[in-house]
Amino acid sequence: MCSMRVFAVAAAVITVTATSAQAACQNTGNFNAWLKDFKAEAASQGISRRTINAALNGVTYDKRVVAYDRKKAVFTQAFLKFSGRMVNKSRLNRGRKLIKQNASTFRRIERQYGVPAPVLTAFWGLETDFGAVQGKFSTIRSLATLAYDCRRPELFRPQLIDALRIVERGDLALEDMVGAWAGELGQTQFLPSDYMETAVDFDGDGRRDLKRSTADALASSAALIRNFGWQAGQPWIEEVRLTKAIDWSEADLAIAHPRSQWASWGIVRANGKALRKDGTRAALLLPMGRKGPAFLAYDNFRNVYLKWNESLLYSTTAAYFATRLAGARPVTRGTADGTGLDLKQTKQLQRALQSRGFDVGDIDGILGAGTRKAVKAMQVKYGMPADSWPTPELLRRLR
Numbered sequence: 001m002c003s004m005r006v007f008a009v010a011a012a013v014i015t016v017t018a019t020s021a022q023a024a025c026q027n028t029g030n031f032n033a034w035l036k037d038f039k040a041e042a043a044s045q046g047i048s049r050r051t052i053n054a055a056l057n058g059v060t061y062d063k064r065v066v067a068y069d070r071k072k073a074v075f076t077q078a079f080l081k082f083s084g085r086m087v088n089k090s091r092l093n094r095g096r097k098l099i100k101q102n103a104s105t106f107r108r109i110e111r112q113y114g115v116p117a118p119v120l121t122a123f124w125g126l127e128t129d130f131g132a133v134q135g136k137f138s139t140i141r142s143l144a145t146l147a148y149d150c151r152r153p154e155l156f157r158p159q160l161i162d163a164l165r166i167v168e169r170g171d172l173a174l175e176d177m178v179g180a181w182a183g184e185l186g187q188t189q190f191l192p193s194d195y196m197e198t199a200v201d202f203d204g205d206g207r208r209d210l211k212r213s214t215a216d217a218l219a220s221s222a223a224l225i226r227n228f229g230w231q232a233g234q235p236w237i238e239e240v241r242l243t244k245a246i247d248w249s250e251a252d253l254a255i256a257h258p259r260s261q262w263a264s265w266g267i268v269r270a271n272g273k274a275l276r277k278d279g280t281r282a283a284l285l286l287p288m289g290r291k292g293p294a295f296l297a298y299d300n301f302r303n304v305y306l307k308w309n310e311s312l313l314y315s316t317t318a319a320y321f322a323t324r325l326a327g328a329r330p331v332t333r334g335t336a337d338g339t340g341l342d343l344k345q346t347k348q349l350q351r352a353l354q355s356r357g358f359d360v361g362d363i364d365g366i367l368g369a370g371t372r373k374a375v376k377a378m379q380v381k382y383g384m385p386a387d388s389w390p391t392p393e394l395l396r397r398l399r
């Protein structure tokens with residue numbers, strides 16, 4: 001399920017036409033015949049006839065949903081620009097206010113699940129603007145469409161069954177099954193299967209209502225985050241400063257060192273004070289290369305954030321937002337602004353890397369994990385600082 005959360009987020013994204021073979025698949029067979037078969041399957045899985053008929057009778061195929069799904073929703077901006085927009089003054093103020101207003105709920109949640117208020121509040125703000133923007137698509141219709149559609153039926157069929165279970169169980173009424181286009185529901189955009197497996201009734205009214213109950217939505221998010229492997233009382237990311245050049249190839253989410261090691265390489269806290277020299281594991285995250293902002297990414301970041309949303313840009317922004325809500329200063333901008341490549345240049349870079357045998361995935365202009373890895377390998381080969389951040393200079397040399 002985790003990788004699917006990438007579809008969530010009411011936040012601004014640009015869409016790129018999908019180029020994979022899946023996107024070009026053709027639907028064969030009639031939707032109504034498919035629906036009849038699906039109803040039989042739902043009944044065989046123990047959903048009552050009453051719920052099946054109430055939810056699925058007269059449901060139609062939604063072309064808009066398929067159109068969304070055949071585009072790839074991606075975040076393309078560089079970290080400083082994206083986080084500047086997402087973590088703006090009004091979101092920060094609103095987040096801080098809501099943490100105060102819900103202080104006793106947050107305390108109870110942290111006691112039970114170990115996840116602190118700023119972490120939950122940042123996701124809450126990014127996903128739905130704290131519950132205000134939850135989506136307007138019929139969940140049942142969206143999921144029936146995606147479960148019928150040829151592209152990824154195996155992913156959405158179980159989601160549709162679980163959506164019926166949510167209604168059957170009485171957590172949400174059928175008319176409340178309204179949310180994002182890919183079936184996510186509630187204040188922190190849960191997919192129905194996460195909802196069924198993980199959601200909790202935290203306000204004690206007997207229903208798990210992630211739409212209207214802030215307590216239910218936040219505690220359920222905490223339960224999900226704990227299940228991803230959150231370690232209570234541990235940090236997630238921390239902005240740092242580099243006082244000298246290091247071996248840039250060490251700046252890689254896949255490489256963790258004890259904090260004492262980073263300290264010995266001249267890395268200090270953002271305020272210039274020394275890092276605690278202990279064994280806490282961390283990776284060095286340079287979202288815009290060596291001239292941009294720098295963070296130590298602790299195990300909570302590496303284990304949890306990328307499961308909530310597989311986009312590194314979204315994850316870094318959510319984690320940074322949480323640090324701001326916890327009292328951190330605005331990020332140091334560095335001098336990385338303007339040193340990166342635009343969408344067209346990134347596509348040229350991807351083609352050049354692909355022709356050298358690197359697997360960069362689709363030529364989509366998106367700086368994802370595959371492209372970063374290939375960039376790093378080429379930087380090593382050319383003897384350039386291997387910080388995985390592509391520059392016009394690297395593009396020139398590849399040509």
Ligand code: CA
Pocket residue numbers: 200201202203204205206207208209213216
């Ligand atoms: Ca409840």
